[in-house]
């Protein structure tokens with residue numbers, strides 16, 4: 662994919678998720694036909710998110726041909742900024758990989774709805790004061806955590822898919838209707 666096309670996908674928010682899956686599927690099966698061990702090197706990875714606080718939407722290919730795309734990672738960092746303070750922090754690309762894998766697993770056609778991405782220390786401290794459910798040293802403050810739901814997938818199903826990844830922390834918040842995902846140590850808990 663050329664840089665121009667890539668940028669236009671990012672800028673216009675076109676159906677990168679759908680088009681990328683059309684591109685990625687034959688590439689992966691082709692690799693399988695050839696018996697290549699590392700078929701992922703031929704694929705694309707996509708991120709598709711609606712930030713519920715800012716109203717911003719993002720759909721883009723963020724990884725292709727074995728590399729993360731710096732421009733897109735910058736856009737992800739901005740998309741997941743602390744909306745209260747405007748602070749931007751690098752988001753761990755492994756978190757995007759986790760979202761991409763979960764999206765494939767649950768076969769969503771929708772974008773993740775983001776309840777919380779990066780949180781500055783000040784914001785996290787304020788939320789911690791308000792709720793015992795907000796950890797004092799949250800991985801949200803390191804760009805390693807995200808709270809999400811999917812409009813076309815039951816929360817329990819999303820939660821179960823996240824658990825099968827064994828990729829980090831998974832918190833289930835059925836009353837608040839989101840799942841916390843992070844790329845810290847593997848652990849699980851239930852909130853409200």
Ligand SMILES: [Zn+2]
Nearest residue numbers: 806807808841
């Ligand atoms: Zn969280």
